[in-house]
Amino acid sequence: MDLQAVAVKGTQDVLPANAHKWQYIEKTAADAAARFGFREIRTPVFEKTELFERSVGDTTDVVQKEMYTFNDKGGRSITLRPEGTAGAMRSVLEHGLFNDALPVKAFYTTSCYRYEKPQAGRLREFHQFGVECIGAPSPVADAEIILLGNAILTELGIKDISLQINSIGCPTCRAAYKNALKSYFEDRKDELCDTCKDRLERNPMRILDCKSPVCQAVCKDAPVILDYLCDECSAHFETVKTLLDTAGLSYTVNPGIVRGLDYYTKTVFEFISSQIGAQGTVCGGGRYDGLAKELGGPDLPSLGFAMGLERILMVMENQNCPFPDPEPVDLYIAPMGDAAQAQAVLLCNTLRQEGFKAITDLNNRGLKAQMKYAGKIGAKFSLVLGDNELNEKIARLKNMKTGEQREVVFPDGVITAIYDENIQNTFQNLNESLEKFNG
């Protein structure tokens, strides 16, 4: 095709035929979050680049090579958000929301941007549903957040998701662990794959996540973070596990869950599906106790998660999860002739004011074509409006599913005096007919 207008690499359209699926997922997530006491927050798509460098961490891959960064006309360095937490935290700090009752509980549905090579479950523009619970140091908050993530996935009908949790400790105990890990791997450096040799310098914890069998063998006897947690972090993690046990939510402790964003501390977790390819993490999150302070705010231990909406949708389609049917139009009016067409438009408008989805011909098509159209778009009922109907004030309402037809009598003057208050009777008439016909 010779179209100039093609979507940018790594972006995707949501077409009308699929929009209801997105609406369903977004609403299910928002409703669940609301039941946990979260309210929506909306922040800008772009922020100062510095915000992400500070929060996500300037040594991370996200910041180093994946951000959409540009200078605006005023010379400011601007970045399209690569994730949702930084903006939400910035907003809470900027507006002093932490002066209200803590914790601040907010959720968001947003688009995010990362310059990566697209593949299954990974786009350059993607969408996240996320929650942030700001100012909540207790492990109860960790458990609740995980429970919320689970509730959303469950309500969407998603099955076979594994919950993996870990604790990466506070900066103090993590530093000790990193040293131990580094010296362990340094002794076995020759056995590691090439990428892991790099990781040894940049982020030794990532080696634990390597898929190469060689590295996995080396990792087998590597020191485990959980053995290096300080008393507080250890107790915190134990309580989180106990709370999950009590709630009956099963999980596996996986020391390999190491998040790639610098702000994470203590509890980290992922909900993982094995059914949508290599990018199986459908929801990921954890605690970020140091973030508020890092951004110049007060000490506000916080946590949250983000769900990848495209991935959620993929899993759901893969598992044939039920989506509610999109609402079809109630009535298609097929006018024949100019007079009827004018009346059809008026009838439609009044029906719309009554809350019906009513449409009519816009293309001057013949009756047959109109009926075909009505059938194709899934209209529940159709109504032919021609000279006979206009004269006799009687039309036949047709149930498109059963083919059954029933007469609808228009009270005097309705067709010609559409603004007359008698019109109400017409709609009562139509309304009743629609109700009787339904089912």
Added chain:
RNA sequence: GUGGGUAUAGCUUAGCUGGUUAAAGCGCCAGUUUGUGGCACUGGAGACCGUCGGUUCGAAUCCGUCUACCCACCCCA
């Protein structure tokens, strides 16, 4: 950024080792039926065979380039 696969109508595809008007199904439009969709039949529109270049008398078909898509690494949701 690295590697592998793919690229023919709106969609799904056929087109064998190069040979002249590029094919089918679905979909779309119209007619058979100036008053009722789904079925059937008939007809129609719709493709410079992803791009640029090369080999050849001749390229959708062979070679190279670029681009896009898919998959994996990496990274993450």
